[in-house]
Amino acid sequence: MSDGKKRDQNLEVPFHVVHKLPAGDSPYVRAKHVQLVQKNPEAAIVLFWKAINAGDRVDSALKDMAVVMKQQDRAEEAIEAINSFRDRCSKQAQESLDNVLIDLYKKCGRVEEQVDLLKQKLRMINQGEAFNGKPTKTARSHGKKFQVTIRQETSRILGNLGWAYMQQENHKAAEAVYQKAQIIDPDANKACNLSLCLMKQSRFSEARAVLEQVLHNKLAGSNDQKSRKRAEELMKELEESESASKLLMMGGGSEDDGFIIEGLDQLVMSQWSPLRSRRLPIFEEISQFRDQLAC
Numbered sequence: 172m173s174d175g176k177k178r179d180q181n182l183e184v185p186f187h188v189v190h191k192l193p194a195g196d197s198p199y200v201r202a203k204h205v206q207l208v209q210k211n212p213e214a215a216i217v218l219f220w221k222a223i224n225a226g227d228r229v230d231s232a233l234k235d236m237a238v239v240m241k242q243q244d245r246a247e248e249a250i251e252a253i254n255s256f257r258d259r260c261s262k263q264a265q266e267s268l269d270n271v272l273i274d275l276y277k278k279c280g281r282v283e284e285q286v287d288l289l290k291q292k293l294r295m296i297n298q299g300e301a302f303n304g305k306p307t308k309t310a311r312s313h314g315k316k317f318q319v320t321i322r323q324e325t326s327r328i329l330g331n332l333g334w335a336y337m338q339q340e341n342h343k344a345a346e347a348v349y350q351k352a353q354i355i356d357p358d359a360n361k362a363c364n365l366s367l368c369l370m371k372q373s374r375f376s377e378a379r380a381v382l383e384q385v386l387h388n389k390l391a392g393s394n395d396q397k398s399r400k401r402a403e404e405l406m407k408e409l410e411e412s413e414s415a416s417k418l419l420m421m422g423g424g425s426e427d428d429g430f431i432i433e434g435l436d437q438l439v440m441s442q443w444s445p446l447r448s449r450r451l452p453i454f455e456e457i458s459q460f461r462d463q464l465a466c
Contacts, residue, residue, distance in 0.1 A: 198222035199232050212239050223256055230264035233257065237271050246278045263303055266295075273331065282338045289332040296325055326356035333364060342371045359385045359392035363401050370405070375413045382406050 192207060193200050202218035205211050219236035223229050233256055240249035250272065257268050269288060276285035295301045302308040307318045329352035336345035349365040362385050369378035385393050385402040392398050 193228075197227045198225050199228040202232065203235070206235070206239060212243050215239055216243070216245075223259070226259075229256070230260045230267075233260060234264070234267055234271055237268075237275065241271075241275060241278060246275045250275045250279065250281075266292075266301070266303070277335075282335050286332065286335045286339075289328055289335065292328050293325070293332070296321060296328075323356050326352045326358075326361070329355070330361045330364065333361070333368070337364070337368060337371075340371075342368050346372070357390050359390045359395060359398035359402065362390055363398060363405055366402075366405055366409070370409055370412060373412075373416065375409055375416070378409055379406070382409065 192203050198218060199222040202215050202222055205218055206215035216236055216239055219232050219239070222232040223236070233253060237249040237253055240246065240252070253268055253272055253275075257265065260268065269292060273285055273288050276282070276288065292301070301321060301324065307320050308324075309316055310319045311317075329348045333345045333349040333352065336342070336348065345368045346365065349361060349368055352361050353365060362381050366378040366381040369375075369381065382402050382405055384390050385398060386406065388394060
């Protein structure tokens with residue numbers, strides 16, 4: 172095909188398709204144009220507000236506005252906006268809004284609210300309400316769509332909950348949920364976090380065993396450059412901590428290895444079957460241990 176014909180075809184492609192914009196001239200469409208084409212986030216926020224007040228694609232307008240606000244270091248405003256206007260959104264949009272809210276709580280350092288919302292999402296999985304009752308959902312990352320299973324989502328949420336507990340220095344609770352996340356869907360990133368959690372409890376041999384899984388390429392994501400570099404850094408930190416511990420003769424410094432959240436410990440993944448039940452065994456009793464998780 173000649174270059175002239177290619178140029179003619181490109182000219183025929185609609186503007187909104189080229190720039191990945193919704194079609195039309197509504198308040199929401201104008202907001203997306205300002206955001207993506209004119210690259211003016213503050214003006215886009217004003218137009219997203221107009222779209223919400225006009226009832227134009229409120230689900231998308233509220234979510235997109237909150238994301239832009241976060242990028243502009245207006246995360247607290249974004250939290251207030253979601254909590255104030257999410258009742259105007261559809262039932263199908265609530266889960267996506269929760270995901271945005273979790274990121275906003277994390278950015279603002281509002282860890283307790285982050286933990287509460289993560290546990291709420293786990294209860295939804297336990298009750299078969301996640302993904303609006305479907306076994307998978309379509310997610311998007313860097314412009315590409317992909318499918319996420321309940322199993323993967325459960326592990327992701329547990330990993331986020333473990334990190335939140337680490338911020339609260341509740342290392343035993345963090346260890347419990349990281350262990351369960353790795354049983355469900357193991358990967359190198361959560362393994363590094365689990366090893367750090369064990370190191371915080373001076374359980375160096377266990378932390379070393381976890382890191383070796385990453386360094387020996389035994390987990391998904393082990394070849395990722397960032398994960399591998401972090402595993403190497405943690406191993407170096409572990410060796411330094413072990414040496415310091417020996418010099419200080421702290422041989423009995425390990426904490427109780429027996430702490431496990433009883434309800435989560437009953438997981439038998441070989442029995443998990445989405446065809447028999449939408450409830451994962453890992454969460455059959457999680458609600459009974461809410462207070463322990465939040466301690």
